Amino acid sequence: MLSGLRLILKGDDGDNGACLICGDKATGKHYGASSCDGCKGFFRRSVRKNHVYACRFQRNCVINKDKRNQCRFCRLRKCFRAGMKKEGEQNKFLFPIAGSCTCHSSHHLAPQTWAS
């Protein structure tokens, strides 16, 4: 139960910690959450193909290194709960960032009210 806590306290010893989804060794941050390659690939496949999974149980399956393949519904749900996001989704509602565009057109000049 404490593994999540340890993960946060564990610092910069070159260890990426544990996968937030299944507890396997994480290989880094993928889609916004520390995860192993298995869960990274699973999440990517799931969102790319818009898979809709169903849980055969009570939607509270244990997802760990050994059982992570038993319920894709619960695994994917755990991915989202761990903070994973579809590619590009976090930018969807953002306006174009001034400076990222070199076209000098007026839309970058509009929000002058921030300046003061």
Ligand SMILES: [Zn+2]
């Ligand atoms: Zn994993």
Ligand SMILES: [Zn+2]
């Ligand atoms: Zn399940």
